[in-house]
Amino acid sequence: MKRSNGFTLVESIMAMVILGFAMVTLVSFLYPQIERSATPHYQTRAANLGQSLMSQILARGFDNNSDFDGGLIRCGEEGTSCTAANNLGRDGSETNPSQFNDVDDYKGCWWTDSVSDCDGATLRAPLSNILGSEIAARYAHFTVTIDVNYDTATMKKIQIKIDTGRYGEFDFTGFRGNY
Structure with missing residues (x-):
């Protein structure tokens, strides 16, 4: 009687069942773990985007009615009034960030691949850099909401909320003084 070297059918089936359970486990x-490993990546990108946007906004003037040529006249002084709180935002001539001159021009919802998270926002625009170039493709699924309001008569509060979808929301707050 010749003995064959190999597995029997029962042994082969048992090996496949054990291997199947091991793979499922x-x-x-x-x-x-693989899905969670993307979270730090999105957190870092949101932090970098938030810091970049905040720096970009804070580099602008306090108000559209301020003197941008040296700041000799500030709004609220010498007969110059500041923009009313209910009129903060872009005027008709400012269509992209390269034309923005004061902090409240950024007020609104900046989207990338959808505007579903912009419900209720009156000002909407694709996410752009300081030169007005669209950067939405680099931040897929990100939605940025920027709100600017008076904190005091001489301070504007800038609040940036970056929504990265299922990876979280990140809030940034800054203040721009009338100086």
Whole structure:
């Protein structure tokens, strides 16, 4: 009687069942870890975008009625009034960030690949850099909401909220003084 070297049918089926259970267990433990590994990436990108936008906004003037040539006349002085709180935002001539001259021009919703998160925002625009070039493709699924309001008569509060979808929302706050 010649003995064959190999597996029997029963042994082969048992090996496949054990291997199947091992794969299911391995995938069920590893898959959530892989998905969570993207979170720090989105956090870093949101932090960089938020810091960049805040720096860009704070580099602008306090108000559209301020003197931008040396700041000798500030709004609220010498017969120059500041923009009313209910009129903060862009005027008709300012269509992209390269034309913005004061902090409240950025007020609104800046979107990338959809505007579903911009409900209720009156000002909407694709996400752009300081030169007015669209950067929405680099920040897929990000939505940026910028709100600018008077904190005091001489301070504007800038609030930036960056929504990265399922990876979280990130808030940034800055103040621009009338000086």
